[in-house]
Amino acid sequence: MKTYNKILILGSGALKIGEAGEFDYSGSQAIKALKEEGIKTVLVNPNIATIQTSKELADIIYFLPVNPFFVEKIIKKERPDGVFLSFGGQTALNCGIELYKKGIFKKYNIEILGSPISAIILSEDREKFSTHLKKIGVSTPPSKAATNKKDALVIANAIGYPVMIRSGFALGGQGSGIAANQKELDQMLDGAFSFVKQVLVEKYLHHFKEVEYEVVRDKDDNCVTVCNMENMDPLGIHTGESIVIAPSQTLTNAEYHKLRTISIKIVRSLKIVGECNVQFALNPKPKNGDIEYYVIELNARLSRSSALASKATGYPLAYVAAKLALFKNLTQLQNKVTKKTQFCFEPALDYVTVKLPRWDINKFKGAEETIGSSMKSVGEVMGIGRTFEEAYQKAIRMLDLDFEGAVSEIVFDEKPITKKAIKELLIHPTPKRMFVLSRALQDGFTIDQIHDLTGIDKWFLYRIKNIITIEKEISLLPKVDKDLLLLAKQNGLSDKRIGELIGKTGLEIRKIRKELHILPSVFSIDTLAGEFPAETNYLYLTYNGSHNDIKPFNKDGVIVLGSGPYRIGSSVEFDWCCVNTVWELKKHKKKSIVINCNPETVSTDYDISDRLYFEELTFERIADIYEFEQSFGIIVSVGGQTPNNRAKALNAQGFPIMGTNPKNIDKAENRSLFSALLDELHIDQPPWSSFSSIKEAVVFAEKVSFPVLIRPSYVLSGTYMHICYTKEELTDFLQKMSRVSKEYPVTVSKFIEDAKEIELDCIAQNGILKGFIISEHIENAGVHSGDASIVLPPQKIYLETFKKLKKIAQDIAKALDVSGPFNMQCLAKNNEVSVIEVNLRTSRTFPFISKVTGINFIALSVDAFFNKPVAPVRILEYNFVATKVAQFSFARLKGADPVLDVEMASTGEVACFGVDIESAFLKAELSVGGKIPKIGVFLGLGGEENKIKFLESAKRLDEMKLKLYATEQTAKFLQLHGINVKKLFKIHEKQKPNILEYFQKGKIDLAINITDRFIKKNVNDDYIIRRAAVDQNIPLFTNMQKAELFVKAISEKDPNDFPIGSWNEYVTG
């Protein structure tokens, strides 16, 4: 067998819709599998928040774009002898295919390990793949590929409407959709062809079931299907948007095995080595009773579904796939879970899992809420139970959106909902569809009616109906009945929900429940349904049991609360914090107990913690686990805001919270208490106040002067934070919010313009500041810190400001007696510093600052938790600059306004190193889909001030011999200053030459649109331009500082001259 010394692994870059945390999981497992074989690993992934880009994992790490340009340079430098392309999603695969086509792998004598690249290329070309399947006797939906709009329309007419269009080489179903008629198809094709050269027009299989198989094959042709999954939602809703159940619930043996046999047949025909996902459409009511199926999708690589399947079964798919790529045979690999059997088997489950997507569509202004064949969700959770009801309701709570279960009164309480509206929502589902289903059942829709409208199998509807029936029984009973309470718990009702039904609090129900000895059982996931004794750390809780599989760790254990679902504002960075905390616990001789519910994470991997409870991060469930484990302590400050929010309630029960006292956490979280504290400490803050009437708010705003920042306290349906520049805007906004009352006050604070925003990440112990890192936002205040570009070391902070910041951090640490991590967000203007927010937990920037400085701030935090001496933080001179930039997924969210604002909208981030800020920033921008313009630049600069500010940058662009285009006012201004610029008509003006036309014709490859927020317009032409740019896949800047830096970078730097430096070479930590 050939041996390898060094293997290159391509990562997936920033988290984005359709390509998220699952690839940190798969890459990390692959690296571990290689390390076991003594192979050196070289990883390319600019996503600095990932766990795979840690010293503990890859040997050599490049924070550089995963594109052929940079990867080729890395290959030239590192000279690996093998490459893994299937662990970094579509990004890695696309990059690999391009490098292969350019002959780079051949040139440097690099073997592509795993599945043959020819098979991957075949599987990516929909028409060729469909022909291939036909050849081996496998059904595919009637379809034909088209390379232009005209052909596509002809094909659609031949197949008959409705049709589905799918675009090749796309992730998460981007550019695909269902068209009921020619008009709809016409529109859809415009969008699709701006991203891809080919689309597939396909017969739409209305209300077919969607079923997936995860297949593993080794070089000796051994095949196993690790998991099958059934989408509760029928075909037409992307699997990433679907409620997914593993194993399938409504398939007979004949159906299950027919599809299993076919999926293996396909995998064998492609000679896959490793992992492959096959998706089927299955007719639930075949005309002649024979099984009617079609293959609808195949991923010849690790995918989101494979991450889910891994977590659903306990079978580490990515690890196994990596071993198989090294020519191992499945029977040679020992099952890591049982440690007795081996991996050549198919897991048997004695539980059911339900995956729910987490959406944040309402965070995006203007975005369409309906869900369909394109992916919009930003994260996911997985509930495990022994009844469907238990797993499903767990999953709903895991979403962390304040829903207690399948039935929710709060979803529809804003306005009464008519039967007609319910019907509409059943036909066109939105993220609220779980609650629409229960509401429809309550409102008298029959199971048959709902089934006909939604295509959801009746079995699932019966289960939801069962929940409603149990809720009704509870609400009708005068006092809590033991049998009924047990039944409710077996069907996944939370204590709080039971309390809501009978007018008690969750804590009261908890007390009654414990008195009645109704407690959950701790069950392990052992891959073999108990057939063999297993030494597994993978656990869940169920009321459908009467024993515990394990004994508590007691004081040897420490509970670490994970981050829950990835969402806008909380993502892989907190998983990095959790995993590092777990690693650190070993040093303190404690056993780690992780609670998390997100199948995309590394913290939920089989070999990370001593114990993993794949469970809800609700108070009830954390309390259950703590009371069972009787742990030494609970760590709430490394998993982001969700665990932080639980601190108070857990502390109230007397549970030991490690680190800062939860009373002080509350002081920082509660706006009034915190404000009073700042006043006490003589620390400046922007003036603010809370109001329960619009009139008072306006009076205050006029007193402190506009602009003002508005924060509603009622955020269930995602009412935004917003900056108002005028009285009219404020009144208008508050009126639209509909809810300003004593119960839901609104907070108004002075918005300081042109201020610098600064982040401080700090460690303190017993109130003494032990270390802090200051990083600086490139954008001025007004852009959410999660969307802002951050630079370290700071470039423009005065010594005076620096000193002030340190003093503030010291004072706050002391006043709140902080032990552990904390993060401060500050504003600086003219050497005046004010504080806008303090969080007594790790922040989004923790992995960034840790990796840039080479100092692991989690290690320091954990030392502080255990009251062990915290090593003083000493930063040597930086001889480089690191820049973190955000990744946006606007293209996937139809209608969303792609503008940087106070509300966070990015889905991920990257960070790159360079000799100066320009090169670091340019690399980072190239990593998130940015391109250096070669053809033309569109400029739309609102207001006089923006025009003047941007003048120098415009000159630079002009000097670069780029064609410049602008709207009327901007063009006039630039021409006046001697810049060559062509005037284009605005889109809504419908005159030629028009911006849209130039976008569509590919004459523009960079758009800069900066608005003056003081100017109010009747037609929001800026929004139309921004949206058109995103829809045409044109890089867009909407922020002055960021745009200026980008222009400076592209005018001064040439990527060809960038030295290719690994992390180790920049940071010798």
Added chain:
Amino acid sequence: MVSAILELEDGSKINGLSFGGENSTAGEVVFSTGMMGYPESLTDPSYKGQILVLTYPIIGNYGVPERHVWESNNIQVSGLIVSQYNDTPSHFQSVQSLSQWFKKENKPLLQIKDTRYLTQKIRDKGAMLARINFKGELKWYDPNTENLVEKVSTKEIIVQIPTKESTKIILLIDCGAKRNIQNALLKRGVTVVTVPWDFDITSSVHKAKLEQTLGLEQNKKKKLIDGVIISNGPGDPIFVKQTIENIKKLLQSNIPTMGICLGHQLLSLAAGGKTKKLKYGHRSQNQPCILEGSSRCYITTQNHGFAVSEIPKGFKQWFYNANDNSNEGIHHKSKPFFSVQFHPEATPGPEDAEWLFDYFLKKL
């Protein structure tokens, strides 16, 4: 709701909710980890005398299809234990619910929440006797002390002719055969003659009876039959003495012979090998079996409590279990005699080993 008590040999008693016939029963309690195909499992005659615990917790989802898709004509288990029974089946093939079926056949179907605990108990202590009591106490019954095969085997000779033109005749010795063995053969275009467990092809009386059943035309053929399959079936193979004796005689000839499951054990015993009782058996749809001397592994369906412990002389190991290394098949060193412990006919379970029927037919 009616409840009943599941009592185990070790003294433990567990209360369960009844969804089936309220008919007390006794037998051996075993567990199966297969997730798919409860109608197929429940009608597998190999379960005769056994109370089955399904480890997959949610059962009844797709109801019960028409009889012709079952593996035999009746529910074969003595009783069924599930964690969560849902009486709301949803499938176009379903004609009745699982509960209705059990009531109709007057067999107990109990819901006991902690089936994982039951499974762990059986795994740690071994398959044990059990009884389901509705009222009073039934006597213990150990199915492994008698010949169960005669209870499930056909009484008549049954001839099945495939839709394709057939030239070969396979004799299927029915020790409790699953219907899909017949189907798998018919699909491959051979005539299947199913005979009772004690049918002796070498006896002139039996032969004459067979000739009579097959009709005159078949007499013209040189060979009366082209091959023999010894089917799966329930219980301890040592009680199936007559079949073992008949196979001994069969082995004197050169007629290709394949054993499946119990048939594998019977062939082994007839050839001079030995069998033993496994602690808790193999009952699942995910058993990995390695083809001896190769790097190929097959995922197989299994349902057996006994195994071949000593390979007979003249035979070599053909397959072995990748989990516990137990024997999964034997093959004669020179003659077309071979057998497997697993189920190439699947149903329920993976179809990976179906190629064995082709292998067998090639030997004819």
